[in-house]
Amino acid sequence: MDLNMKNKVVLITGGSKGIGFEIAKSFLEEGARVAIVARGKEALSEAKARLGDILTIQADLLNEQERANTVEEVVHHFGTIDVLINNVGGSNGSTADETTMDIFREALELNYFSAVHFSKLVLPILKAKQAGAIINISSVFGRESGGKITYNNAKAAMISFTKALADEVIKDGIRVNSVAPGSILHPSGNWQRRLEENPEKINQFVKDEIPAGRFGTPEEVANVVLFLASEKASWISGATINVDGGQSKSH
Known part of the structure; x- marks a missing residue:
């Protein structure tokens, strides 16, 4: 199936390993031009060595200025952005009672606010061309309990944001969707x-x-992300699609 992704510019946060790496690989195989951003220099170097023709950017995505710098660097290098994949995330804390407010804030900053901010940063670019896609990597635990509370809360917010932003920008030719992986095994x-x-x-x-x-495997998540970013998913907007082998308890 030709997904018409050739020469599309794709920015993937947290793209140096795991699910993000496989998403980057899948877009490259479709002929897209790919940029990945992550914090770890060594992981970025390894990803570059394995993937080849890819733009790598080292940044702390908890930092607003570094997010803005990332988007500027991608546009400077490729000239535009067509697809944003908000994949960066992480789990921290323990029970609500034992987790400090600083840990709650950090979880929201990394898992949720980074996605909101990157989306706001690319919207002017996508609106100018009246086309584009934003895909948020949430979790089945954004819909039900199961993971750590900080992570669940942030991923639930991401699912809500996906629908709200999707309804706001579909008139501008921009589709916003989310993928909710279940338990995915990777090194x-x-x-x-x-x-x-x-x-x-x-x-x-x-x-x-x-x-x-x-x-599940990272490749199985990447396949769904690739489809949602393509024109084959032109009538899907505001959806959060479980990729979980039936793990989720939600309908």
């Missing part, structure tokens, strides 16, 4: 670490909680 992720620490417990979790009977 740099939490599930890999937990699996190594306690394989019996984690294998039981998979058996009990994931109807498909296995973890």
